[in-house]
Amino acid sequence: MTRIIERREVAPNVHRLIVEAPQIAEKVRPGQFVIVMPDEEGERVPISVAEWDAKAGSIVLFFLEVGVSTMKLARKEKGEDLYAVVGPLGRPATIGKFGTVVLGGGCYGIGAITAIAKAMKEAGNRVIAISEGRSRYLLYNQDTLRRFVDECLEATTDGSAGKKGKVQDVLRDFAKREKVDMAYFVGCTFMMMRCAETAKELGIKTLVALNSLMLDGTGMCGVCRVSVGGKTRFACVDGPEFDGHDVDWLELFQRKAIFVRDEVTAYQFHACRALRRHEGGD
Amino acid sequence: MDEQKPKRHPRQKMPEQHPKVRARNFDEVPLGYDKETARREAERCLQCKKPLCMSGCPVNVKIPEFLKLVKDGDWAGAARKIKETNALPSVCGRVCPQESQCEGQCVLGKKGEPVAIGRLERFCADYERNEKLVRLPEKAKPTGKKVAVVGSGPAGLTVAGDLILLGYEVTIFEALHKPGGVLVYGIPEFRLPKAIVDAEVKYLRDLGVKLALNTVVGRTRGLRELMERDGFDAVFIAVGAGLPHFMRIPGENLCGVFSSNEYLTRANLLRSYLFPIYDTPPPRGRNVAVVGGGNVAMDCVRSALRLGAENAYLVYRRSRTEMPARAEEIHHGEEEGVQFHLLTAPVEVLGDENGWVRGLKCVRMELGEPDESGRRRPMPVKGSEYVLDLDAVVIAIGAAANPLLTSTVPELKLNEKGYIETDERGRTSVPGVYAGGDIVTGQATVILAMGAGRQAALAMHEDLTKK
Numbered sequence: 033m034t035r036i037i038e039r040r041e042v043a044p045n046v047h048r049l050i051v052e053a054p055q056i057a058e059k060v061r062p063g064q065f066v067i068v069m070p071d072e073e074g075e076r077v078p079i080s081v082a083e084w085d086a087k088a089g090s091i092v093l094f095f096l097e098v099g100v101s102t103m104k105l106a107r108k109e110k111g112e113d114l115y116a117v118v119g120p121l122g123r124p125a126t127i128g129k130f131g132t133v134v135l136g137g138g139c140y141g142i143g144a145i146t147a148i149a150k151a152m153k154e155a156g157n158r159v160i161a162i163s164e165g166r167s168r169y170l171l172y173n174q175d176t177l178r179r180f181v182d183e184c185l186e187a188t189t190d191g192s193a194g195k196k197g198k199v200q201d202v203l204r205d206f207a208k209r210e211k212v213d214m215a216y217f218v219g220c221t222f223m224m225m226r227c228a229e230t231a232k233e234l235g236i237k238t239l240v241a242l243n244s245l246m247l248d249g250t251g252m253c254g255v256c257r258v259s260v261g262g263k264t265r266f267a268c269v270d271g272p273e274f275d276g277h278d279v280d281w282l283e284l285f286q287r288k289a290i291f292v293r294d295e296v297t298a299y300q301f302h303a304c305r306a307l308r309r310h311e312g313g314d
Numbered sequence: 315m316d317e318q319k320p321k322r323h324p325r326q327k328m329p330e331q332h333p334k335v336r337a338r339n340f341d342e343v344p345l346g347y348d349k350e351t352a353r354r355e356a357e358r359c360l361q362c363k364k365p366l367c368m369s370g371c372p373v374n375v376k377i378p379e380f381l382k383l384v385k386d387g388d389w390a391g392a393a394r395k396i397k398e399t400n401a402l403p404s405v406c407g408r409v410c411p412q413e414s415q416c417e418g419q420c421v422l423g424k425k426g427e428p429v430a431i432g433r434l435e436r437f438c439a440d441y442e443r444n445e446k447l448v449r450l451p452e453k454a455k456p457t458g459k460k461v462a463v464v465g466s467g468p469a470g471l472t473v474a475g476d477l478i479l480l481g482y483e484v485t486i487f488e489a490l491h492k493p494g495g496v497l498v499y500g501i502p503e504f505r506l507p508k509a510i511v512d513a514e515v516k517y518l519r520d521l522g523v524k525l526a527l528n529t530v531v532g533r534t535r536g537l538r539e540l541m542e543r544d545g546f547d548a549v550f551i552a553v554g555a556g557l558p559h560f561m562r563i564p565g566e567n568l569c570g571v572f573s574s575n576e577y578l579t580r581a582n583l584l585r586s587y588l589f590p591i592y593d594t595p596p597p598r599g600r601n602v603a604v605v606g607g608g609n610v611a612m613d614c615v616r617s618a619l620r621l622g623a624e625n626a627y628l629v630y631r632r633s634r635t636e637m638p639a640r641a642e643e644i645h646h647g648e649e650e651g652v653q654f655h656l657l658t659a660p661v662e663v664l665g666d667e668n669g670w671v672r673g674l675k676c677v678r679m680e681l682g683e684p685d686e687s688g689r690r691r692p693m694p695v696k697g698s699e700y701v702l703d704l705d706a707v708v709i710a711i712g713a714a715a716n717p718l719l720t721s722t723v724p725e726l727k728l729n730e731k732g733y734i735e736t737d738e739r740g741r742t743s744v745p746g747v748y749a750g751g752d753i754v755t756g757q758a759t760v761i762l763a764m765g766a767g768r769q770a771a772l773a774m775h776e777d778l779t780k781k
């Protein structure tokens with residue numbers, strides 16, 4: 033059991049969760065993730081560790097409410113417990129002095145990229161963060177990012193903040209004015225793929241944090257396998273970070289959708305149950 | 315007295331769920347003996363002076379002695395007799411390959427049928443547990459020493475049970491959220507009800523064993539750290555052989571191709587057969603092929619039926635006599651409607667335009683000269699390729715050593731396959747660090763893992779009292 037210190041909705045459907053996990057807080061490195069089970073019947077859900085405080089023994093997670101597991105997490109309140117939190121898992125991100133590093137975040141990645149932003153800055157890089165959302169009110173975590181990076185750029189689909197467009201459009205503009213030595217993308221698969229494509233065109237070395245399906249997170253089940261550079265790799269132990277130019281994105285999309293029908297069923301099943309409970313019927 | 319004269323009646327059958335019914339549920343298949351049947355079966359034992367059966371058991375369960383107690387109606391006494399050398403009889407009675415171990419050696423088997431040692435072992439242990447006759451043994455005086463056990467499979471549970479009784483403080487570290495290793499994430503409910511594993515774990519907890527679940531040693535906690543910071547005087551590594559093998563044939567990353575570990579973990583550990591009460595989606599398929607011939611493959615193919623498959627195929631490249639699965643499982647699978655494609659090897663997984671499995675291209679095999687394992691080597695028959703129409707494929711061709719922990723301890727000596735090297739007592743190349751079970755031997759059996767645990771527990775005790 034892991035105690036929740038705080039859960040807050042920082043943008044519609046996006047939550048920032050702080051949990052008590054002293055052992056993880058002591059060990060975690062940027063780019064690593066934990067596996068969370070909301071309750072005993074729950075799935076084992078991988079979530080990146082965005083920030084941590086080794087002294088206080090806590091870790092910070094950002095998550096997007098998309099299905100049954102994240103719905104359950106979103107209903108948890110301060111003081112309640114999570115059934116399990118395991119980690120830190122995965123290889124730490126590649127951090128080094130590269131020069132100018134552009135970080136791109138979309139959906140949960142705007143939060144999750146915080147750890148990498150901080151570490152890249154500490155390693156002596158010039159760090160630019162680009163966040164994207166459909167509209168201004170969906171951009172969150174900007175104040176935190178601003179503390180760690182040199183420039184915080186934004187992209188919105190409706191143009192209500194920053195550039196009208198996506199991370200890759202901002203990247204393209206930025207690359208015109210400055211040389212970029214490395215790009216790092218965290219977020220939904222589609223966004224990472226598009227960004228990696230643009231970065232490739234621009235000749236920028238690119239790392240991505242993949243979010244394949246996972247169960248154990250320790251290399252035991254193989255559900256997380258991805259093809260990178262023609263080789264099968266297990267994202268939970270060989271990744272989640274990979275070279276964005278080598279990932280077989282189509283395969284990743286297809287594999288992520290294996291259980292889509294059941295995921296919808298599960299969501300409806302639990303949403304109905306929760307509603308009934310809310311109305312006092314259960 | 316006619317007490318000495320064995321009874322000449324046949325081996326007693328164990329009632330089972332009807333194949334048609336059980337192939338669609340996850341409840342246990344054999345229903346177990348009742349007291350009278352157990353007594354009648356035990357009466358068949360000749361009480362041999364030199365009991366061959368015992369030599370077939372890797373932990374030398376005192377078979378004739380416990381059988382005598384069963385015959386006399388002292389079932390709990392019989393259970394305790396078994397437990398003198400085997401800590402998990404309700405598990406072993408169900409999953410040991412008895413036909414190649416104890417029962418395989420029983421003299422009665424030479425002419426007729428051997429005594430049903432496994433079934434009786436199961437009966438005694440179930441009786442003792444169900445009647446709440448399990449007693450907590452006396453613990454030795456505290457030694458003041460602490461031992462860490464990494465992994466809660468049969469090897470780890472055995473070491474924990476032995477050392478807590480010898481007066482050690484014992485903590486088990488387990489990566490998953492439930493303790494039991496393969497007993498909970500691999501072997502399905504219909505073969506080994508999880509309530510039994512839970513009861514065994516509770517017994518250890520009652521004895522004072524501490525469990526740290528959700529703790530991945532090598533990540534959450536370092537091995538060195540356990541000894542240097544947390545003050546453990548010794549560590550036993552029993553992390554199993556949990557890295558799935560794939561076949562390296564085209565199409566293995568298609569949607570609908572599962573490793574046996576994924577398939578069984580979803581079904582068992584995450585209880586997806588109870589979906590959507592449990593959230594993890596089950597690995598479904600209408601037409602499912604499982605590749606392999608061992609217990610793992612049998613568990614997958616029988617689970618496939620229970621998860622709703624219309625056709626469940628077992629694709630194995632050798633013949634039935636070479637199948638390493640327990641005889642009973644093969645027999646049960648056959649009764650339940652598993653379709654065997656023996657002497658058949660997969661060549662390629664075929665996919666549709668959406669990246670989903672649509673078939674498995676197979677080739678027929680014939681047996682050639684014996685290979686280094688002594689089994690005749692299967693050779694493909696030219697031009698015999700055919701396609702099985704499928705929507706799911708499960709790869710159950712064995713497992714390898716998971717390097718997650720071992721790679722963090724460079725001074726730990728491994729063999730060329732990545733398994734930990736130990737002496738015959740479980741001592742590794744690092745002082746104070748011991749290992750046993752599948753991470754030393756490669757995937758073997760529950761009872762061998764427990765045997766290794768017992769040896770290591772004794773060695774640890776010896777070494778720690780010398781200090």
Ligand SMILES: Cc1cc2nc3c(=O)[nH]c(=O)nc-3n(C[C@H](O)[C@H](O)[C@H](O)COP(=O)(O)OP(=O)(O)OC[C@H]3O[C@@H](n4cnc5c(N)ncnc54)[C@H](O)[C@@H]3O)c2cc1C
Pocket residue numbers: 065075077078079080081093094095096097098099100101102103122139140144219220242243244245246272288289292295296
């Ligand atoms: C290493 C790793 C790190 C991760 N870190 C984070 C993190 O920090 N925060 C976080 O929120 N998620 C993270 N993810 C993704 C997260 O694990 C999944 O989003 C989660 O499993 C969703 O579970 P669910 O049951 O709520 O939704 P599901 O029922 O699994 O999904 C419901 C539906 O939503 C779709 N979907 C899933 N994710 C998204 C998305 N991002 N955008 C749009 N649609 C989506 C699915 O394809 C599915 O159709 C990470 C994944 C990995 C492998």
Ligand SMILES: Cc1cc2nc3c(=O)[nH]c(=O)nc-3n(C[C@H](O)[C@H](O)[C@H](O)COP(=O)(O)OP(=O)(O)OC[C@H]3O[C@@H](n4cnc5c(N)ncnc54)[C@H](O)[C@@H]3O)c2cc1C
Pocket residue numbers: 409410411464465466467468469470487488489490493494495496497500501529530531532552553554555556578609610613640718719750751752753757758759760761763
């Ligand atoms: C599906 C299946 C069916 C089988 N059927 C039979 C059968 O019928 N009869 C039989 O005799 N044998 C059978 N076996 C084999 C038998 O189960 C194994 O030989 C036995 O379980 C090995 O025990 P173990 O203690 O070495 O490891 P395991 O049972 O594998 O347990 C290892 C444990 O260590 C944990 N772990 C791993 N890494 C770490 C880490 N870094 N930190 C913390 N914990 C960690 C794992 O999560 C796991 O819980 C079967 C195996 C499988 C997979």
Ligand code: SF4
Pocket residue numbers: 370371372373374375377400406407410412415416417431432435761
């Ligand atoms: S432990 Fe296994 S091999 Fe030994 S007597 Fe029991 S069933 Fe037979």
Ligand code: SF4
Pocket residue numbers: 358359360361362365366367368377378419420421422429431
């Ligand atoms: S070998 Fe068979 S008959 Fe003899 S003691 Fe063992 S179980 Fe009894």
Ligand code: FES
Pocket residue numbers: 245246247248249250251252253254255256257266267268269
């Ligand atoms: S999540 Fe199971 S092997 Fe990666």
